[in-house]
Amino acid sequence: MNLDLNNRRALVTGGTRGVGRAISLALAGAGANVVACYRADEESAAELGRRLKQLGGDHHVVRADVTAPADVAALADHVRTVYGGLDVVVNNAGVDSMAPLAVLEGEEWRRVLDTDLTSAFLVTQAMLPLLGEDASVIMIGSAAAERGVPMRAHYGAAKAGLAGFTRSLAKELGGRRIRVNIVAPGIVETEPGAGLPEELFQRFTGLTPLGRLAQPDDVAGAVLFLAADLSQFVNGVTIAVDGGI
Numbered sequence: 001m002n003l004d005l006n007n008r009r010a011l012v013t014g015g016t017r018g019v020g021r022a023i024s025l026a027l028a029g030a031g032a033n034v035v036a037c038y039r040a041d042e043e044s045a046a047e048l049g050r051r052l053k054q055l056g057g058d059h060h061v062v063r064a065d066v067t068a069p070a071d072v073a074a075l076a077d078h079v080r081t082v083y084g085g086l087d088v089v090v091n092n093a094g095v096d097s098m099a100p101l102a103v104l105e106g107e108e109w110r111r112v113l114d115t116d117l118t119s120a121f122l123v124t125q126a127m128l129p130l131l132g133e134d135a136s137v138i139m140i141g142s143a144a145a146e147r148g149v150p151m152r153a154h155y156g157a158a159k160a161g162l163a164g165f166t167r168s169l170a171k172e173l174g175g176r177r178i179r180v181n182i183v184a185p186g187i188v189e190t191e192p193g194a195g196l197p198e199e200l201f202q203r204f205t206g207l208t209p210l211g212r213l214a215q216p217d218d219v220a221g222a223v224l225f226l227a228a229d230l231s232q233f234v235n236g237v238t239i240a241v242d243g244g245i
Ligand code: NDP
Pocket: 013, 014, 015, 016, 017, 018, 019, 020, 037, 038, 039, 040, 041, 042, 044, 064, 065, 066, 067, 091, 092, 093, 094, 095, 096, 115, 116, 140, 141, 142, 143, 184, 185, 186, 187, 188, 189, 190, 191, 192, 193
């Protein structure tokens, strides 16, 4: 058993920036062919395309809004056309948002729930017919799901919902030898992480026994483990990548 993902076919939603970009590059670096989707930012999509090309392999960077059923259906068609099937799905696309409950608007609640939870339902359901035996579905959750974070009730609700979705699917799809797991980071130093007020940044770093915040590659490492045969008997669990906070 090893981390070799040669000839595996992977989809990474929100795979062009931040954590998703690190996951796309790590999977491709381990030999997988990768379809990475994004919503709007053409510049980072083009940059990822160039990086993937340098690594070699059959990679595709595709615009698809994972909250839009028609886009998700088109994404599944694309994957079917280029690969014929799929071995790894990483439901990574997500948005962060902060608002106290008193002023949290319904529209913002729905935007976060749509992007961080419903998208995983839409994508996993659409990709299901493409998944073969020993496929691995990986959700990018959050420490906020279990711990709760003030001003992130909507985000915490979405990520906690993702955890319930995952545990149910792990039981439902286990009979087809499809594994479903979560990687749950603490704060990652990407755009949203880096956008933290300095005081919070220092506080979370101080609270983390390993003395720093996560880098995108830390999350990608756990995803590689779950994508590979190394984790072939790991199903329905959450792997925290939070430095032990
Ligand atoms: P970024 O904002 O850096 O990147 C988000 C990616 O998702 C982009 O590629 C973006 O595309 C894409 N995306 C967003 N909405 C959609 C959509 N509707 N359809 C398709 N693609 C979409 O986010 P992070 O890398 O920080 O976060 C990635 C995941 O990690 C999320 O699920 C987040 O909740 C989780 N996480 C992040 C933490 C952090 O501190 N950063 C901590 C814990 C969990 P585009 O560039 O086109 O907008």
